[in-house]
Amino acid sequence: MAGEDDSSNPMMEEMLYANGGDELSSSSSPSSSRKNRPIISGEQLDIEAYAGLYSGRTKIMRLLFIADHCDNAGMQTEALRMAYDEIKRGENTQLFREVVKKIDGRLGPEYGMDNVWCESIDRKAELRKEKLESELNSYRTNLIKESIRMGYNDFGEFYYTHGALGEAFKSYVRTRDYCTTSKHIIQMCLSAILVSIEMGQFTHVTNYVSKAEQTPESLEPSIVGKLRCAAGLAHLEAKKYKLAARKFLEVGPDIGNSYSDVIAPQDVATYGGLCALASFDRAELKASLLLSLFFAFLHFCLLVLDWNLTYSFNGVHLQNKVIDNINFRNFLELVPELRELINDFYSSHYASCLEYLGNLKQNLLLDIHLHDHIEMLYDQIRNKALIQYTLPFVSVDMRMMADAFKTSVAGLEKELEALITDNQIQARIDSHNKILYARHADQRNATFQRVLQNGGEFDQDVRSMLLRANLLKHEYNLRNSRKL
Secondary structure, eight states, rough: OHHHHTHHHHHHHHHHHTTTHHHHHTTTOOHHHHHHHOOOOSSOOHHHHHHHHHHHHHHHHHHHHHHOOOOOOHHHHHHHHHHHHHTTTSSSHHHHHHHHHHHTTOOOOGGGGOHHHHHHHHHHHHHHHHHHHHHHHHHHHTOOHHHHHHHHHHHHHHHHHHOOHHHHHHHHHHHHHHOOOOHHHHHHHHHHHHHHHHHHHHHHHHHHHHHHHSSSSSHHHHHHHHHHHHHHHHHHTTTOOOHHHHHHTTGGGTTTTTTTTTOOHHHHHHHHHHHHHOOHHHHSSOOOOOHHHHHHHHHHHTSSSEEEEEEOTEEEEEOOOOOTOOOHHHTTTTOHHHOOOOOOEEEEEETHHHHHHHHHHHTTTTTTTTTHHHHHHHHHHHHHHHHHTTTTTTTHHHHHHHHHTTTTTHHHHHHHHHHHTTTSSOOEEETTTTTTEOOOOOOHHHHHHHHHHHHHHHHHHHHHHHHHHHHHHHHHHHHHHHHH
């Protein structure tokens, strides 16, 4: 067992990123370093720094989610206070009333119901709606497609701003009939995706991502990143963790903070990293550096030279991996704990990896998209670690294995029993001596069976060739055609 750890040390030296986070923080201003600091850590969540990563409606909804799911009273009131202030900068009176109800006087009279503000906003909204309806009717009368498209788009923005997500979605979708360029179609798709994510309608997200990707013109790198983030969220919601990981790993650095109304760069690292750990095998976690450079070259050819290439080589689909993915490294640097636990998992330092996961769990449970998946992802990561630990050995001392995973022998035995029952580990347990014996296939017998199978297939092929040769020799097919 010690040999496996020793053999992986050179690989660890490749994977360590020397002073990446320190250089970033030292070269940036104090405000930007605060914004780029690791948000997801084992410490209590810094709500102000966390909320600073987002903008628009998603910022408010994430703060309310924290207030609803956090057990810390101080964090609850802080999240509600920030949500109250953020809503007052907008025009969503319905959401404002809901937040005031949640606060319930805990923050004093300054954070109470403001009827004057609500009435003023509602009055302005009615006037704005009447104006938009008048303009849209005028555009319809004149049959100007571009003006009609802009009219429906303005209606979508109006409804979205005031929290009527269903009406906003309908208005954005109606612009499709009046789109005249690929740019208009992409704008419509991105707007529909944004509203669908807020509504939790991820089927619509998948549909409109597909529509945007089918546009004939090449997409800008930032738009490609947005579409991949949206597709990743849709796969995550559907519990298709491997597909979600692939989408997040394909996100390029061009996206930056341009999609802060949906997702932050730290989220790309967190979602992609956890989904990859739960679904990728060991080889997929660390591809060779050559593959990463190959992908960079293909990306350049597709976007800059406009070559008609596909990401394939000899019929085998090549995938961006995790550790040696140059683009994804930039995201992992924003969440150092996640980077370290991925390296620990690959290097078979499972105790350290699981300790990192345990420290991150409470803060990850406050994430609006990850909350419902944390338990399943954590179970899959732990099971994969147990499976990988047992693979190289004919027998494993369960006491040593329990020490490696920082658990009791009895608890480890139950976990192994479940994996053996599910046929994920081919082994049997000596419960008295606490030893796990692997059930390796009989290689000698398997070789004989494979030879016999190949021999049978060869015999059948030869007989078929002889039959065809005899048919051609006696002109059997030719005679039948002459009779017809």
